[in-house]
Amino acid sequence: MSSKRFSGVLAPVITPFKEDLSPDAQRLAAHCQWLVNQGVGLAVFGTNSEANSLSTDEKIDLLDQLIASGVDPALMMPGTGSCSLTDCVRLTAHAVKRGCAGSLMLPPFYFKPVSEDGLFAFYAEVIERVASPDLKIYLYHIPAFTGVPIVVPLIDRLVKSYPENIVGIKDSSGDWGNTKAYNAGGWPDFRVFCGSESLLLQNLQHGGAGCISATANVNPAAIKALYNNWQTAEAEKMQQQLNPVRNIFQSFPMIPALKAATSLYSDDPNWRRVRPPIMTMSDDQVSEMQSQLEALGFDMPELSG
C-alpha cells in the first residue's frame, strides 16, 4: 500500500500562458520535466498553478497533453477540487483514469460556514461517484483562501469510512500546531505534507511525509536535498539555508514572483504572464527580487543555460 502513496517534495506547478492567456501545454510539459529531473513530484493544478482560474475542460486538456508529451502520471498529484460537485467528480475521475497517483482535493469553498456533515457528504459523494480503488485523495487545508478548514474529526471520519481513498493531507495553514495535530492523528500510513519547506524538517521529525511548496517550482533540488538528508547532522543547516530563499519569494506576491524568476532564469518572457485577478510584478519589483536572489547566490540550474 505504502508504495502507492506520495512522500517527498512536490511542486504546485506554475502554469504558463500564451499571449491570449490560454494555457501553454508545451512550456508546462518542459517545466514539469525540469522539476522531475530536479527530484520533485508534480502537484499540477494547485493554488500556485492558478488552477482556479482555469476551467475543468482546460485542466482535462492540459493533463492529457502533459501525459501525451511523456510526463509520468505516477509522479502527478493534480488538484481536482472544485466548488462544484460535478466538476470535482469529472476531473478526479479523469485523473484516476489517466493513472495519476493522487488527487489534491480542495473542499467546496464557496459556501461558509459549512457543517462537518456537509463536507463529509461532499467527499463521500465524490468517492462513491469516482468509485475506484485507485482514487487516492490528499485533502487540502488552506483556510486563508477557502474559509473552509479541514478539521481532525472530519479527517478521522473520512479515513475510517474510506481508508483506501483518503490517504493524506496538505496543510497550507502555516500553523505548525495544526500540522502537528494531523501527524498525531494515528491514521495508518496517512501522509501529512506541509505547505512550505520552512516547516519541512519539523514535519519530517514528527512523522510527516514531506512538503508541497510553491517555491519547489524554483528551488526544487535544495528542498529535495533536505528531504533526502533530514536524519543527518547537516539537516538543520540545510533547513536554515532554504529559509532565506523562501523569504524572498514570500516578500513578493508569490505567483508572479515564481513566474518572474522562471522567466529570468530561462530567459523566456512568456513565463511572466498570469491570468487576472493575479497581476504580473512590475519591472522594478522583478529587478529588486533578482538583486536579492543574486545576493544569495541563487540559481535555477539547467534553466539558466
Place this chain on the structure above:
Amino acid sequence: MSSKRFSGVLAPVITPFKEDLSPDAQRLAAHCQWLVNQGVGLAVFGTNSEANSLSTDEKIDLLDQLIASGVDPALMMPGTGSCSLTDCVRLTAHAVKRGCAGSLMLPPFYFKPVSEDGLFAFYAEVIERVASPDLKIYLYHIPAFTGVPIVVPLIDRLVKSYPENIVGIKDSSGDWGNTKAYNAGGWPDFRVFCGSESLLLQNLQHGGAGCISATANVNPAAIKALYNNWQTAEAEKMQQQLNPVRNIFQSFPMIPALKAATSLYSDDPNWRRVRPPIMTMSDDQVSEMQSQLEALGFDMPELSG
C-alpha cells in the same frame, strides 16, 4: 437606456435536483413561472440557487431548457461569475446571446487578498471578450462568502471605463452603510439592489433599484407589493410585515429552509434535495419552521393547491 436595466424584486431562484442530484429543469421552469406570476424577476444561478455547486455545462444546459420552456430571458439575471476567467466568459457570453437582460457577476473568489487592479483586469477581460453592447453586468458584493469585497473606487473605475456594461450591483453585505455608499456613488442610472428585503424600503428611499432576496423565492408577492407601494403611507407597515417572515427563514440554514418551504407548500418532496456541502434540514427542523410560518399566517399561493 433605462428600460434595459433591472429594477424591482428578483429571486435568486432555488434549483431543484433529481434523485441523482442532477438539476431538474422542468421543476425549475415551473418555479420560475410561478415567481414571474407573483411579479418578481429571475436571478437564476445565484448563491441561494447553489449555482457554485453546478458546472458551467449544467448552467448552460439549464438556461437553454428554461428558455425553451417559455421562461422569458428579458426577466432573467443569471449569475455568471466564476473563479475561472474561461468559465465566466463562456457562461456570460451564452447568457447575452440567449437574450438574458443582465448578468449578476461574482468576483473571482479563490485568491485573496486580490488587488483592485487585479479585479479591474478580470472584469475588463470578461467585458472585452464578451464584446457585446447587450452585456449588462450587475456586480455582486457578498464578502462573507467570497472574501473579495467590491469597493466604491473599483466600481467608479469600472463604470467610467465601461458605462454601457457595468450597470448595477447587488449588496449582500447586510451593511446598510455600504448600500448607502453605493447609492451615493453618483453613477448615471446605476442600479443598487440590496440582498435582503429587510433593507428594501430604506434602499428605495435612498435611490436604490430594489432587492434580490433569497426569501423572494417563497414570499414574492408581499415583497413586490412593498416595492410597488414604497411611496405610500402604507410602506412602513408593509416593511414591518415582511420582516418576521424573513426572520424565520434566516433562523434556519437558508437554502434548505427555502427548499423545505417550497416542498411543503407544493406538497412535493423532491424540492427538499440539496447538493453537498449544503445539507437538508431534519424533519424536526422542518416541522418547527412550519409551525412558526403558520403562526404568522404565511402562505405560498397557487403552490398550496
